[in-house]
Amino acid sequence: MEFKDLEIFQMVAEKGTITEAAKEFSYVQSNITSRIQKLETELNTPLFNRHRRGMSLTPEGKKLLAYSKKILLLTDEMKKAVQSNQEPSGKLDIGTVETVIHLPKLLSTYIKKYKNVDLSLYTGVTETLEKEVLNHKLDGAFVTQSNFHPDLISHEVFQEELVLISDMRATTLEELKEEPVLCFSEGCGYRARLKAWFKDQDATPHKVMEFGTLETILRSVAEGLGISFVPKSVVTHMEQSKLIQCHTLPDQYSKIKTVFIRRADIFLTSTIEKFIETIEANPQ
CATH class of the missing domain: 1.10.10.10 (Winged helix-like DNA-binding domain superfamily/Winged helix DNA-binding domain)
Structure with a gap:
């Protein structure tokens, strides 16, 4: 055989x-x-x-x-x-949630230094990416901090502040609870945080609309379709341009960490080892 x-x-x-x-x-x-x-x-x-x-x-x-x-x-x-002592090379399959605004800088730093690595990037929600890392379909992934499977190791990347965003109409948090919620599919860490806030307010979203891309969510919020819960760093430019307004929620819902996960039992090749070093050398 x-x-x-x-x-x-x-x-x-x-x-x-x-x-x-x-x-x-x-x-x-x-x-x-x-x-x-x-x-x-x-x-x-x-x-x-x-x-x-x-x-x-x-x-x-x-x-x-x-x-x-x-x-x-x-x-x-x-x-x-x-081959562990060799220069990083070959395929490196990385997953990420869509809202990691600092990711282009990390990837650019890594690829410019290790030109023989063939890096591919896949997007998804935290729950899906966790499963794909566990099933060896991805070498690692940038996801929202969670209670991960014990076979996974996480490396902290940075901390984000999530904000509730809406269009420019004058409104209160109480009124925003009545708006449709625009979000990614189930398994998204941001969606889970917003769901927890609604629950603790003894409220339930009247309508939930799922979208596949962050850009579509942001444009839809600006047009008054509904509200969403996203990292403040990805909407600062829209807030400054007065396309949307941001609403702060308490820390237990808004403070969130982005981490890089990988399987604990895999051999750390120079390719993935140098990738982790690049992450840790670029604090945000």
Whole structure:
């Protein structure tokens, strides 16, 4: 059994068809088919159910998938360990919540210094990014401080002040409670803080509208669509331009930390180690 056989097996399991797996590896379909058949022969068991829509894992295939993921992750870690003294290079997949205003500076500092790193950035809400780091889909992520899974380590990046924002109409906090709440999807740390404030005020938002980008939320607030709860640093320019107004909530809701999380059990390659050093050398 070769590592490549397991990689091909995992890709077919993920894509569900020989055709899609062949595209990912730039192989001919017959090559993928023969490698799967070879693996099934070696293990003396069928790994896939073949049907018109593609292929699905048999119970034995599901067992092998769990083991193959562990084997390939360990293999990857082994390669990184023996290359640990090398200059940072290769892929680095980082996640972030949308509101980390200082992130461009951090990324620019890192990439300019380590030009051989292929860094990719993915956005999402804290809860989703935490799961993707746990599942080895991301090397790390910038998220809102929370009670993280015990397999994660967090590095403090900076502290933010969250503010309730609305359009320029004269209004009170009591009146703002009646406005629609514009926010990211469930799992967002800012949304959770605002929800806690409403609860402690014995109030419930009359309407919650979910958006995919911060820019859309800010523009919608400026147009009077509703209110939102965001870091003050990302709306200072809008407040100064009198596009929106900011309302302060008590510290237990407004003071929040952004941290960088990673798995505690991964080998710290020079690539991720230098990334963490860059974070810690750039206090905000």
